[in-house]
Amino acid sequence: MRALRLTAWGEPPTQAEVERPAPRGGEALVRVEATGLCHSDLHVMGAVPGALPYRLPFTLGHEVAGRIAALGPDAEGLRTGDRVVLYGPWGCGACDRCATGRDNYCDRRDTLAWHGVGLGRDGGMAEYVLVPSTRHLVPIDDLPADQAAPLSDAGLTSYHAVAGLRHALGEGTSAAVIGVGGLGHLAVQILRATTGSRVLAVDVREDALALADRSGADFGTLVRADTAHALRARTGGAGVDAVLDFVGTTQTLELAAGVLRPGGELAVVGSGGGRLTVSKPGVLPPGFRLSLPFWGTRPELAEVVALARSGAIHVETERFPLSAAPEAIDRLRRGRVRGRAVLVPD
Ligand code: FEH
Numbered sequence: 001m002r003a004l005r006l007t008a009w010g011e012p013p014t015q016a017e018v019e020r021p022a023p024r025g026g027e028a029l030v031r032v033e034a035t036g037l038c039h040s041d042l043h044v045m046g047a048v049p050g051a052l053p054y055r056l057p058f059t060l061g062h063e064v065a066g067r068i069a070a071l072g073p074d075a076e077g078l079r080t081g082d083r084v085v086l087y088g089p090w091g092c093g094a095c096d097r098c099a100t101g102r103d104n105y106c107d108r109r110d111t112l113a114w115h116g117v118g119l120g121r122d123g124g125m126a127e128y129v130l131v132p133s134t135r136h137l138v139p140i141d142d143l144p145a146d147q148a149a150p151l152s153d154a155g156l157t158s159y160h161a162v163a164g165l166r167h168a169l170g171e172g173t174s175a176a177v178i179g180v181g182g183l184g185h186l187a188v189q190i191l192r193a194t195t196g197s198r199v200l201a202v203d204v205r206e207d208a209l210a211l212a213d214r215s216g217a218d219f220g221t222l223v224r225a226d227t228a229h230a231l232r233a234r235t236g237g238a239g240v241d242a243v244l245d246f247v248g249t250t251q252t253l254e255l256a257a258g259v260l261r262p263g264g265e266l267a268v269v270g271s272g273g274g275r276l277t278v279s280k281p282g283v284l285p286p287g288f289r290l291s292l293p294f295w296g297t298r299p300e301l302a303e304v305v306a307l308a309r310s311g312a313i314h315v316e317t318e319r320f321p322l323s324a325a326p327e328a329i330d331r332l333r334r335g336r337v338r339g340r341a342v343l344v345p346d
């Protein structure tokens, strides 16, 4: 079968012919229908040797949807032919976090040579992907694959970040989303569908604000010198109850701190490498709470899938054949993908 393999750090991935795996024990073989391309894939490809614990080569792709093609003799719960989305963060499988579907916070994360499917383990940029256990599979029934695949990271990560703030987002509150790309446009929809908040969107690109608007944001603004003032004005001056920062640069972290009301919540999702100084007293609002959510849990993935099946969330996608992966990667690198790029085996 064909697969897009990372064979050397810092080099573009290569299209290779590899053997189609056969499932043993509790494993499942999934015929891939669609795989999302994530910014993290760019970070993985561009990593310097030693920066990540992964062993080369491996097949990329951690947002995967498809149909079960074969099951090992001990596989439980699902049947050949079932359509599924893969829960992507694969932990040790033995700690109590993994046992309760929270592989994203596996206690043994630092001892593993992978972070999940397509992240040190063979992933979904291929015709088939081998899954170690059916516990990593969530049924999608008839949800289109290009919708389902991005739910497993872009959707799940956004959902998990919103879930951590939900207690602060009742009726009459406001939430700001900084960065309206593959994750941010889903965060806007998830906030609208699952909280009482008004949603304020911030981006540096006009077309991202148009996407925020289509996603249901109540207000959108470009990043300018007076952005904090513009956001505060939308809350009657008090400040916003929560900020979801999908960028994570020093500029966006400072913007977030500058628009939060006392007791406000900041969830930093983007890995922009920015810094915010914590000091008391200092410039952060009193009662300020910070979280660094990472990916999401398996039960949350089932909830995101249910939301998408109900029509409450729609992923904006651009489809590329798997053979055109280099073009999709190039477009993503240049910030030229609208929503999520999705690769489809051709
Ligand atoms: C995966 C592995 C490491 C860093 C970031 C990611 C994300 O794409 C998951 O949200």
Ligand code: ZN
Residues within 6 Å of the ligand: 038, 039, 040, 041, 062, 153, 154
């Ligand atoms: Zn990702």
Ligand code: ZN
Residues within 6 Å of the ligand: 091, 092, 093, 094, 095, 096, 097, 098, 103, 106, 107, 108, 109
């Ligand atoms: Zn674990």
